[in-house]
Amino acid sequence: MVDGISFGQFYPVRSFVHQMDGRVKIVLTIAFIVFLFLATNAASLLICAISLFFFIAATRVPIKTYLKNVRAIIPVLLITAAFNLFYTDGGTVLFKIGSHISVTTNGVQTALFMAVRILLLIISSAIMTNTTSPTVLTDSIESLLSPLKWLRLDIHSLAMMMSIALRFVPTLIEETDKIMNSQKARGADLESGNLLRRIKALLPILIPLLISAFRRAAELADAMECRCYHGGDGRTRLRVMRLSWRDGVAITVFVLLLVGLILLRRM
Amino acid sequence: MAFITTEQLTYIYGQSTPYEKTALDHVNISIEKGEIIGIMGHTGSGKSTLVQHFNGLIRPTSGRVLVDGVDIWERPKEIRSVRFRVGLVFQYPEYQLFDETCQKDIGYGPRNMGLSEQEIEERVREAAERLEIPNEILQKSPFDLSGGEKRRVAIAGVLAMRPDVLVLDEPTAGLDPQGRKTVMDLIERYRCETRAAVIFVSHSMEHIASIADRVLVMNQGKVELFDTVPNVFSQYARLKELGLNIPAVTEIFLRLKEQGIDVGKGIYTVDDGVKALSQLCQGRVHHG
Numbered sequence: 210m211v212d213g214i215s216f217g218q219f220y221p222v223r224s225f226v227h228q229m230d231g232r233v234k235i236v237l238t239i240a241f242i243v244f245l246f247l248a249t250n251a252a253s254l255l256i257c258a259i260s261l262f263f264f265i266a267a268t269r270v271p272i273k274t275y276l277k278n279v280r281a282i283i284p285v286l287l288i289t290a291a292f293n294l295f296y297t298d299g300g301t302v303l304f305k306i307g308s309h310i311s312v313t314t315n316g317v318q319t320a321l322f323m324a325v326r327i328l329l330l331i332i333s334s335a336i337m338t339n340t341t342s343p344t345v346l347t348d349s350i351e352s353l354l355s356p357l358k359w360l361r362l363d364i365h366s367l368a369m370m371m372s373i374a375l376r377f378v379p380t381l382i383e384e385t386d387k388i389m390n391s392q393k394a395r396g397a398d399l400e401s402g403n404l405l406r407r408i409k410a411l412l413p414i415l416i417p418l419l420i421s422a423f424r425r426a427a428e429l430a431d432a433m434e435c436r437c438y439h440g441g442d443g444r445t446r447l448r449v450m451r452l453s454w455r456d457g458v459a460i461t462v463f464v465l466l467l468v469g470l471i472l473l474r475r476m
Numbered sequence: 477m478a479f480i481t482t483e484q485l486t487y488i489y490g491q492s493t494p495y496e497k498t499a500l501d502h503v504n505i506s507i508e509k510g511e512i513i514g515i516m517g518h519t520g521s522g523k524s525t526l527v528q529h530f531n532g533l534i535r536p537t538s539g540r541v542l543v544d545g546v547d548i549w550e551r552p553k554e555i556r557s558v559r560f561r562v563g564l565v566f567q568y569p570e571y572q573l574f575d576e577t578c579q580k581d582i583g584y585g586p587r588n589m590g591l592s593e594q595e596i597e598e599r600v601r602e603a604a605e606r607l608e609i610p611n612e613i614l615q616k617s618p619f620d621l622s623g624g625e626k627r628r629v630a631i632a633g634v635l636a637m638r639p640d641v642l643v644l645d646e647p648t649a650g651l652d653p654q655g656r657k658t659v660m661d662l663i664e665r666y667r668c669e670t671r672a673a674v675i676f677v678s679h680s681m682e683h684i685a686s687i688a689d690r691v692l693v694m695n696q697g698k699v700e701l702f703d704t705v706p707n708v709f710s711q712y713a714r715l716k717e718l719g720l721n722i723p724a725v726t727e728i729f730l731r732l733k734e735q736g737i738d739v740g741k742g743i744y745t746v747d748d749g750v751k752a753l754s755q756l757c758q759g760r761v762h763h764g
Contacts, residue, residue: 384571387566387571388571388572390528390533390566391564391566391569391571391572392572392584393533393559394531394533394559394563394564394565394566394634395559395572395584395585395588395633395634395637396556396559396560396585396588396589396637397588398556398588412574413572413574413575413584414574416574417571417572417573417574420619421571
């Protein structure tokens, strides 16, 4: 069975963060990632973590969901930490492995720093995707990228393609499952043999999957044309995005955080 | 001896997650060789989950599935041999077609069995004959065929394995009347010629009444009824409660009876109905 992709799945509840404007959430998430790299000492990283914690609490998404998101990147976290641990010089040498690799106090510090940074980065983007539905997300991206229209880029089509792609991920996963089962019922052997044999054994699954993806695309295009879809020109929206007091509060928190970070850098 | 037996078969989807759902709940059934079994039930009653247990596509959460007296999960590594003996045709099987020609596609199962090229060819020809697939179609790409033709090729792909038990999940869904008849005839002929058991899931009470020996009614993962056609379709009220129905012709004769015209019981097919009516008319003429 193919497992669903669980990272950053939309978690449908009503909360402060859910009701924020999608565009603001995207911009603030990017801002937060920048802040994380401005934070060069422990105190500034700590205030980033604290403000992030307040946002987590304001999402009303169970902490378990965030832990699951974090669990997915533990390998990346460990590898980054290990590299920083062994390849940072300076400080007192704690111990040596062989004659070349030594672990220093600076190394431990940098490793910890990097790990916390990546952790906060992942959690901040998880907050955005957990609280923003894919539709709102693509609408927001379209709105944020709309200045690029002046460069004659077709932003509306890009956003439409993105939302269609997202919409069909679960459908295609289900389809793969079904085709796999029907070929297994005819004795397909997907689990044994060398690499070449396994790749060949995948063909009876990939070909029907590809064909059905094309069929679905053609059907969807027909259905859209039947409803007179003709691109973004003159198209109005069901949900018009407006800023609310919540966005004002969130932006204020971020400005305060930025001021705090600048002050801490001076110290 | 029963050919397929399930003992306390239970299957739970998404165990120990918030989405946990019991799809099968202590199912005990046994099916003999040479029987035709019709399975019916409401959407989500566990029909499809049950048939996927017969050939080991799904491993039971608890309980056992026995094929020819042997627990199919005794040697999980050899589960493929069970799939060759219990041929499963999925819903809308035409979406599984993949090879260059229909001939090669039908031969996919036998090739997986490790048979010789000669044997494979023989089996493909036999399966094609059973489904009335002409030679020129065999040489075509499956993607150039009509819906009904694709369906027949896909079913032939399972028949070519010469299974001892043929399981079909809604084989007539989306077919025209001619296509439905071809598939129903095939089921009966396959049973007669090979003495295999045939199990089919259907929403058509008429199809079930016309060819099944026994009917299995599923409801919320449990076996509600498992009996002969007359014994199941006489439980009119219970079936309605489950959101199921009885054959239209049976319903007509029940209404006639309510109107005071006694035409006898146990009419489940149009042929039965015609016979009963002509008898009634003859009786009237006689009395007059």
